[in-house]
Amino acid sequence: MPTSYTSRTIFGVLLLAALVGFGWTLAVFVKRIVKGRAEEAIPDPFARLFDWRSWADVIQYWLLQWRVKDPPGAGYPHVHTSIHHLAIFWGFLIITVGTTEYLVQGLWPAFSYERFAGSGLTLAFKYALDMTNLLVIGVICWSVFRRVVLKPRLIPMNLDAGLILGMILALCVSHFMAHGAHYAASVKAGDPALASAFMKAAGAMYAGGSVSYLHTHASVSWWIHVLIVLFFLNYIPYSKHVHLVGALPNIFFRNRGQLGIMPKVELEMEDEDDEDEEADPNWGVERYEQFSWKSLLDNYACTECARCTNYCPAYNTDKPLSPMQLVHDIRYASRDRGDLLSALDAARVAKDVQEVADLEEKLENLKPLVAEGAEEDPSLGYVDTETLWSCTTCGACQENCPVFIEHPMKILELRTNLVLAQESMPQELANAFKGIERNMNPWGIGMDSRMDWVDDDTPVLDEDDPIEFEYLFFVGCAGSFDNRCQKQSHALLKVMKAAGVKVAVAPEEVCCGDPARRSGNEFIFQMMAEQNIETFNNYGVKKIVTFCPHCFHTLSHEYPQFGGDFEVLHHSQVIAGLIAEGRLDLPRTGDRQVVTYHDSCYLGRWNKIYDEPRDVVHAIGGTRLVELDRNERHSFCCGAGGGRFWMEEDTPRVNENRAKEIIDTLPAAGGVVALNCPFCTTMITDGLKAFDKDEDIKVLDIAEMVAAALPSDEPAEAED
Ligand code: SF4
Ligand code: SF4
Secondary structure (H helix, E strand, O other), rough: OOOOOOHHHHHHHHHHHHHHHHHHHHHHHHHHHHHOOOOOOOHHHHHHHHHHHHHHHHHHHOOOOOOOOOOOOOOOOOOOHHHHHHHHHHHHHHHHHHHHHHHHHHHOOOOHHHHHHHOOOOOOHHHHHHHHHHHHHHHHHHHHHHHHHHHHOOOOOOOOHHHHHHHHHHHHHHHHHHHHHHHHHHHHHHOOOOOOOHHHHHOOOOOOHHHHHHHHHHHHHHHHHHHHHHHHHHHHHHHHHHHHHHHHHHHHOOOOOOOOOOOOOOOOOOOOOOHHHHHOOOOOOOOOHHOEHHHHHHHOOOOOOHHHHOOHHHHEEEEEEEHHHHHHHHHHHHHHHHHHHHHHHHHHHOOOOHHHHHHHHHHHHHHEEEOOOHHHHHHHOOOHHHHHHHHOOOOHHHHHHHOOOHHHHHHHHHHHHHOOOEEEEEEEHHHHHHHHHHHHHOOOOHHOOOOOOOOOOOEOOOOOOOOOOOOEEEEEHHHOOOHHHHHHHHHHHHHHHHOOEEEOOOOOOOOOOOOOOOOHHHHHHHHHHHHHHHHHHOOOOEEEEEOHHHHHHHHHHHHHHOOOOEEEEEEHHHHHHHHOOOOOOOOOOOEEEEEEEOOOOOOOOOOOOOOHHHHHHHOOEEEEEEEOOOOOHHOOOOOOOHHHHOOOOOOOOOOHHHHHHHHOOOOOOOOOOOEEEEEHHHHHHHHHHHHOOOOOOOEEHHHHHHHHHOOOOOOOOOOO
16 A cells, blocks of 8 residues: 555545546436436435335345346246356455455555454454455356356357456455565564454465565555556446446336336327427437436446346347347437537537537437347447337346346337337238227227127127126227137136126227237327227226236226226136135036146236136146246247237247247147137147147137036026
């Protein structure tokens, strides 16, 4: 450590410069982030300071790294444990306490923790510090071996990773060198310093050196150590370790409410004659600053663990979508555009007309956030349109992100702008939109045939002839128009009748709007939502049951944005409840059929309904449930969500990937795959067809399974 006045002054100047540099970088980041719009889920960010749950989140997910230590989901060979990150993180914290002593000694050489904490506590800390340094050296060696030899997918050994690993290693080694030489010098001088056994061992390596040599050696090692720290401090924000800055606030401000709710887009311009840029309607996101500040903060929290991408069904079937890369690309866009915007603000304040003009021109020439062909030629834009259209909105990325980054919402907001503001979308989607706009369903089948599926036993609401009902059965477009799914509609009605539940359907029902909203057409979604809500209100609807998880999610969580507050239940919840209450008689049969169950993304991951459908399957006599490897929160999408059902897909297909797993799980002779979603029914059936297994494996909705298990003499059978 520096003992002379000159060296202490030099150190003081370097320390101040490093701190100022770090503070300046943080200020630049904050400026970029606060340019974002308000976050709907966090109306008062400052209130979080007084909310104990935010602090508890920091302890659980940042300090204890609760999600980092998640074991990899079965069936995902490219997801690896990150448990070693715990050692690095905790090592980093403990080493930082030791480094703080070093830094203070640079200004005040006589400083030591021993002066304040006493020798016992200080010695214990020295042991902890030395063991941590040794552990971190081991983990760094493992990390290098992993990246260079094992080569896990998406975790490469590049310059940035090499530099960071090298610097951490150098920090640990210089710690032993500085303290070892210092201890050896103190022994030679006849006044041994307080040291752990590790440090005494390190000191033994210097036994042959003179006192002045040892002092010089300790001093050089000390300088190496602190210079790395000061450089590291300023390199971190520009490296993959930017998460050291962004992860903590991102966890603190995480969205703790229901996830997967798209923000309502104000479609009306307040003043259509106002040419001011500020008056632009916020139709999705075209420029980075149209994201919410929280969405922008996300991009600074990424640890580059690659879990999101390794769980992504699109990436796993060779589509041009890596949610991890998307987050980085948006960060690069925020860097380039955000810094120009900040400079423009400053030039305007300074009334520097020329500078303002230059900056405006630079902004004008900046590549767009989203562009077709950006994947092939990054000079065209930051994010490729194909990347956005590849997403099934399954939520696997978000579910597995250790720092709560919400990727799907970013994709959906970018899609909304493509569709509403730029009229850019795949042709198949344009057809689906036309179908919804004209006939209230994405197939475009005449609205007048929506109720063709009902039979004489189906209670249909009629304003002129009111009937009593407990639940409105929201059938959805698939249950109304698709021949296969119409059977599911009848099955559910049969089950409800058997349990004595009064249920009715509304002939004015239209598409719930999910396919439009998640494909970016907020305009059509809002039309559908308002029309359905009006219908529900006209009939005095209180409770709604639906067998489509997409309708369930939209009606439950997104209709309240338009004043539609109803109790919405998925049929798996209702049927499980009826079974638990003993209102359904499901006799046990002798036949043991093997059943596997596919968790749909919108019921499972987005709404955490995992148990009820399984309870239903278990309650059906003669079934033996065999779980798929990729189940519950690690389920693999069927490929239909996010409007993908209506888009063409190149091979390999998501549904075929899932179908293969189902085939491999069930016995060779076949079995049943139980489902809870009409779109999964179609996708999984098509997937099985690709392997010629659609005859051997029955694809059944859980309502169909229950309906088939009812005693044949049930008093009120829909199909009588
Ligand atoms: S929501 Fe699903 S498909 Fe979309 S990026 Fe995330 S993991 Fe991939
Ligand atoms: S976005 Fe989350 S899951 Fe994906 S690499 Fe970054 S930290 Fe990991």
